[in-house]
Amino acid sequence: MSKQRKRKLFFTALAFMLPFLILYTVFTIWPVIQGFYVSMHKWGLMGKQKYIGFDNYIKFAGDKKFWSALGNTCKFVVITAPMLVIIALILALLANRQTVMKKGLRISYYLPSILSVSVASFIAKNTFSPYNGLLNGVLHQLHILPANTELQFLLDPKLVWVVISVMTVWWTIGFTMMLYISALQDIDMGIYEAASIDGATSTQQLFRITLPLLRPTTELVVLLQLIACFKVFGQIQLITGGGPAGSTKPLIQYIYETAFTKNNLGYAAAMSYVLFGILLVLSLAQLIMQKRGGDK
Amino acid sequence: MKTKKTAGRIALDILSIFFAVVFLAPVIWALFVSLQHEGKQISSIVSWFTPPYTISNYFDIIKNSSVPLWFINSLFIAVIVTVATVLVTGMAAYALALIPFKGSQLFMIYVLIGMMVPGEATIVPLFITVKDLKLIDSYAGMVLPSIAGSMNLIIMTTFFKGLPRELIEATEIDGGGKLTVFFKIVMPLSKSIIATICIFSFVGSWNNYLWPLLCAMSNEMFTLPVGIPTFTSTYTVDYVKPMTASMVASLPMIILYIIFERQIVAGITQGAVKG
Numbered sequence: 001m002s003k004q005r006k007r008k009l010f011f012t013a014l015a016f017m018l019p020f021l022i023l024y025t026v027f028t029i030w031p032v033i034q035g036f037y038v039s040m041h042k043w044g045l046m047g048k049q050k051y052i053g054f055d056n057y058i059k060f061a062g063d064k065k066f067w068s069a070l071g072n073t074c075k076f077v078v079i080t081a082p083m084l085v086i087i088a089l090i091l092a093l094l095a096n097r098q099t100v101m102k103k104g105l106r107i108s109y110y111l112p113s114i115l116s117v118s119v120a121s122f123i124a125k126n127t128f129s130p131y132n133g134l135l136n137g138v139l140h141q142l143h144i145l146p147a148n149t150e151l152q153f154l155l156d157p158k159l160v161w162v163v164i165s166v167m168t169v170w171w172t173i174g175f176t177m178m179l180y181i182s183a184l185q186d187i188d189m190g191i192y193e194a195a196s197i198d199g200a201t202s203t204q205q206l207f208r209i210t211l212p213l214l215r216p217t218t219e220l221v222v223l224l225q226l227i228a229c230f231k232v233f234g235q236i237q238l239i240t241g242g243g244p245a246g247s248t249k250p251l252i253q254y255i256y257e258t259a260f261t262k263n264n265l266g267y268a269a270a271m272s273y274v275l276f277g278i279l280l281v282l283s284l285a286q287l288i289m290q291k292r293g294g295d296k
Numbered sequence: 297m298k299t300k301k302t303a304g305r306i307a308l309d310i311l312s313i314f315f316a317v318v319f320l321a322p323v324i325w326a327l328f329v330s331l332q333h334e335g336k337q338i339s340s341i342v343s344w345f346t347p348p349y350t351i352s353n354y355f356d357i358i359k360n361s362s363v364p365l366w367f368i369n370s371l372f373i374a375v376i377v378t379v380a381t382v383l384v385t386g387m388a389a390y391a392l393a394l395i396p397f398k399g400s401q402l403f404m405i406y407v408l409i410g411m412m413v414p415g416e417a418t419i420v421p422l423f424i425t426v427k428d429l430k431l432i433d434s435y436a437g438m439v440l441p442s443i444a445g446s447m448n449l450i451i452m453t454t455f456f457k458g459l460p461r462e463l464i465e466a467t468e469i470d471g472g473g474k475l476t477v478f479f480k481i482v483m484p485l486s487k488s489i490i491a492t493i494c495i496f497s498f499v500g501s502w503n504n505y506l507w508p509l510l511c512a513m514s515n516e517m518f519t520l521p522v523g524i525p526t527f528t529s530t531y532t533v534d535y536v537k538p539m540t541a542s543m544v545a546s547l548p549m550i551i552l553y554i555i556f557e558r559q560i561v562a563g564i565t566q567g568a569v570k571g
Contacts, residue, residue: 010398012474013391017403020388023444026429027422028410035421043424094312101312107557108316111323114553117505118524119542126535127322134325137341170319175564182565202304231416234505238525252416252506259420260510268420276417283412 032276035269043266056270066271068246069254076236076250077229080165084225085218088173092180093210106181113174121238124167128153157247160240164248167235172228176221183217184210223286230278251275323550330354330540353540362515363541366523367548373435373519374501377442381497382490385448390478392449393456394464404453410446416506423510433513442501448493455489456482495563502549520545 039056042049060066095105112120127134130150139145153159187210195205233252236242242249252275259268331349338344357363392400392407415422422441423432431437459482467477483490505521512518518526524545528538553560 006398009395013395013397013400016391016395016474016478017388019384020444020449021403023384023440024407024410024446026425027441028413028418028444028446031418031421031425032413034425035418038421038424091315094308094315097308097312099309099312101309101316103557105312105316106561107554108320110557110561111550111553112319114499114549115323115546116503116521116524116549118521118528119546122524122528122538122542123322123326126539127325132338132341132344134322134341134344137344141341170322178561178565227414231414233416234521252419255420256506259423265420265424272417272420276414279414279417280412283414287411 035272038266039270039273041266042264043269044263045260045265049266052266056267057273059267060271060274065246065254066251069249069251070274072247072249073230073232073251075161076164076168076232076248077226079161080168080232081222081225081229083165083169084173084176084229085221087169088176088221089180089214089218091173091177092184093206095177096181096184106178109177110174112171115171117171117234118238120171121167121235124163124170124235125154125239128163154240155244157244160244160248163239164236167239168229168232171235176225179217179221180214183214187213219289220286223282223289227279227282227286230275230282326539327543329536330543332536334534334536336536353536354544357537357540357544361527361541362518362523363520363527363544365516366518366520367545369517369523370502370519370521373438374498376435376439377501378494378497380439380443381445381448382493384443385445385452385493386483386486386490387478388444389449389452389456390474390482393453394459394477394482395474407446407449411450419506419510422507426511432511433517435517437511438508438517438519441507442497442504448496452486452489452493455486459485491559492563495560499564 038048040051040053042052091109095102095109099105115123128136128151130136130152135153136145136150139151140147145151151159153163191209192205195209200208231252232250233256236248236250237253237256240248242253251271255268255271255275258271259265325344328345330353331351332344332353333348333350334353336343388407391397392404426432426437426441429437431440463485464477464481467481472480503521504519508519508522512522515523515526524538524541527541528535531538
């Protein structure tokens with residue numbers, strides 16, 4: 001290939017990539033660099049105030065609210081991620097059976113996932129609200145809960161976690177379930193037939209064939225859910241506002257408030273790097289896993 | 297043995313229906329609430345479901361609230377993001393996959409870095425960047441940051457690499473330029489992957505919450521996810537109207553979902569597993 005032609009190819013390729021490269025550089029890469037710069041400064045909504053070196057990073061150690069928000073995010077991950085994986089698997093197994101309801105079940109389980117976060121949160125908040133809320137109402141109707149008692153889900157520091165995790169499972173599980181269903185459909189039916197002939201019960205088939213074959217999917221799902229759970233923000237902010245008394249406030253909400261209500265963008269940028277670090281490790285793990293899975 | 301098997305089947309059927317009811321109940325309840333007259337006395341949970349019904353709440357929301365405006369904003373932004381994502385990402389993927397040029401590996405690595413950057417962790421500097429560009433509270437500010445994603449680019453590049461080279465080379469020999477090849481050969485051959493990217497981008501933009509929350513300042517720029525909470529929070533006791541607003545915001549998506557269930561699900565799972 002002549003030098004001139006090579007050069008022409010390079011510029012054609014560059015022209016094709018240019019819109020992407022500009023947008024990607026300005027809105028994905030540049031903020032990472034600028035974030036670090038901002039984190040080294042006292043920085044308000046109006047702009048840079050002064051250089052303070054690593055002070056924002058040293059500030060973490062003594063900031064109880066930071067540790068509490070990070071703790072809340074971790075608590076959310078620990079409670080919700082396992083539920084999301086296990087229940088998604090159960091739903092996928094249920095919806096993948098040969099029944100006339102197959103399509104109906106899939107649609108039902110997935111339907112909440114298409115609601116936007118604000119609608120899902122509003123419905124969930126009222127489902128759990130006292131007096132005329134759905135859950136309290138149903139419990140009254142079935143006489144499980146005495147008529148004069150209301151479960152104050154949103155005011156109780158323990159019950160509020162039930163609301164948040166149940167809502168998250170309800171609202172986001174459809175996607176994970178679909179991943180499991182598509183993995184289940186990739187399993188060769190011949191294996192089950194052979195197992196049946198050999199006298200394996202359906203329970204044995206589940207534990208000896210299905211679950212082991214789903215292992216790669218489960219590994220991917222676990223990581224995806226860990227990443228998603230660490231990013232929790234919208235539904236908590238909308239349902240509890242971080243309350244009662246900051247007991248559910250996740251890290252992103254604390255970052256958001258520090259930046260935009262307390263006008264301290266520098267400290268918020270520094271805290272973002274902690275979240276970045278956690279997510280970086282998890283997404284690296286995901287990438288390695290997908291590379292491995294992609295080779296099959 | 298046989299009865300035991302049927303008993304097991306029935307138990308599983310009941311369990312699956314139970315879950316279906318649990319998943320649907322809040323949505324169905326919300327729908328019934330939206331059909332009630334405002335101010336109805338609710339003596340027990342049953343009263344939410346009993347007639348008389350009315351659809352006047354819907355007319356009221358559509359005529360007298362900002363919900364339709366937010367709906368149009370959401371739709372407009374989602375459509376622009378989707379179209380721009382397909383074009384911009386498709387062109388870049390075409391260059392990386394099908395134009396042999398020096399340095400393509402380097403560009404690939406540069407683009408891979410983005411996979412490691414979670415949007416949530418760069419939201420503060422992104423805000424500063426967009427503010428410096430004077431794009432806060434504008435459609436451009438809402439749209440531009442959502443277009444160029446590494447994941448989409450990698451999915452498309454991988455797909456383009458698998459396209460039949462002969463067809464592309466034949467068109468080039470016939471005198472077709474790179475643009476012709478891109479629009480007439482590459483894109484039409486990639487309908488399935490484009491559908492996946494479209495669904496991903498559209499749903500992602502439609503449900504985006506954190507970014508519009510920062511970028512949209514005025515009521516006129518709100519999208520549904522940002523607007524709905526400002527609407528619902530003005531009603532503290534009676535939630536008939538806010539439920540109606542939620543339904544107005546959701547019903548079009550619910551209906552689209554039920555019609556295109558197969559395609560949407562295929563698109564979503566494909567997008568997650570590939571790449």
